[in-house]
Amino acid sequence: GDSVTQMEGPVTLSEEAFLTINCTYTATGYPSLFWYVQYPGEGLQLLLKATKADDKGSNKGFEATYRKETTSFHLEKGSVQVSDSAVYFCALSPRDNYGQNFVFGPGTRLSVLP
Amino acid sequence: GAVVSQHPSRVICKSGTSVKIECRSLDFQATTMFWYRQFPKQSLMLMATSNEGSKATYEQGVEKDKFLINHASLTLSTLTVTSAHPEDSSFYICSAYKRRTSTDTQYFGPGTRLTVL
Numbered sequence: 001g002d003s004v005t006q007m008e009g010p011v012t013l014s015e016e017a018f019l020t021i022n023c024t025y026t027a028t029g030y031p032s033l034f035w036y037v038q039y040p041g042e043g044l045q046l047l048l049k050a051t052k053a054d055d056k057g058s059n060k061g062f063e064a065t066y067r068k069e070t071t072s073f074h075l076e077k078g079s080v081q082v083s084d085s086a087v088y089f090c091a092l093s094p095r096d097n098y099g100q101n102f103v104f105g106p107g108t109r110l111s112v113l114p
Numbered sequence: 115g116a117v118v119s120q121h122p123s124r125v126i127c128k129s130g131t132s133v134k135i136e137c138r139s140l141d142f143q144a145t146t147m148f149w150y151r152q153f154p155k156q157s158l159m160l161m162a163t164s165n166e167g168s169k170a171t172y173e174q175g176v177e178k179d180k181f182l183i184n185h186a187s188l189t190l191s192t193l194t195v196t197s198a199h200p201e202d203s204s205f206y207i208c209s210a211y212k213r214r215t216s217t218d219t220q221y222f223g224p225g226t227r228l229t230v231l
Contacts, residue, residue: 036222043120043207043225044158089157093220102148102209102220106157 002027006090006105013112019077021108023064023090026071031092033057033066033073034102038087047075047088080112117141118210120223127198128231135193135226137208143188144210148220149181152205164191198230 007022025033032051036044048057053068064075073090090105117140127133137147146165150158162183164170170183180202182194191210195202205227209220 041227044222046219046222049219102158102160104157107155109155 002031002092002094002103004090004092004103004105006088006108008106008108010109010111013080013110015082015112015114016079017112019075019080019084019110021075021088021090021110023073023075023105024071025073025090025092027092027094027103029094030068031094033064034091034093035062035064035073035075036089036091036104038089038107040086044089080110082112082114085110085112118144118208118221118223120206120208120226122226123224124227124229126229126231129199130197132194132196133198133228135195135206135208135228137191137193137210137223139189139210139212139221142210142212144191144212145188146211147185147191148209148211149183149191149193150207150209152207152225154205158207161193195228198228200230203228203230 003026005024034049035047037047038044048059050057050066053066056065062077064073087107087109089107091102093102119138121136149161151161152158160173161176162170162172164183164185166185166188172178185191205225207225209222211220
């Protein structure tokens with residue numbers, strides 16, 4: 001079945017450091033890929049998404065590129081802030097039917113220190 | 115953007131009681147809603163898929179009689195945890211599926227934290 005793998009956390013960085021959170025997936029067909037962020041005590045918020053190969057999703061300084069050849073969707077940010085501290089989930093959804101459920105990675109907890 | 119609400123956001127109940135959680139799509143009609151459960155420091159696990167006007171489809175290992183799902187309208191789905199026990203304490207998150215002209219996507223509610231004493 002479909003699956004998503006993320007780098008294990010927690011990840012601790014100093015403010016203004018460069019961030020990379022790796023995400024790889026296994027899926028049949030051509031899924032859409034997502035990054036969701038969960039702040040403490042809150043639900044999930046869509047951070048960015050990409051629906052086809054070579055698409056780049058971007059939002060709030062975060063970027064991720066859909067790499068079909070490596071089945072990856074790594075999340076990057078050039079300069080993190082304390083307010084970026086949260087849990088980040090990589091997820092996929094089957095292209096042909098968004099009515100199906102998402103498959104989430106295990107999440108990566110990011111802590112940014114001032 | 116589309117908005118999904120959940121109510122209540124937080125509930126504390128005694129063991130043996132039942133708790134109802136509502137999930138509403140505020141500005142769109144959702145033919146399908148999903149219910150997820152999240153344990154502390156873990157990822158979301160799908161519990162069931164709820165289609166308007168039909169019975170919910172439960173994932174393997176999820177007790178149908180314990181987690182009752184009703185999708186009575188295109189904007190409302192409810193999850194009732196019956197005879198709750200401390201092991202049911204968790205963060206419950208719903209999502210609503212919206213078909214759009216260019217891309218289909220799901221929108222997530224803010225979650226409901228259930229604590230069973």
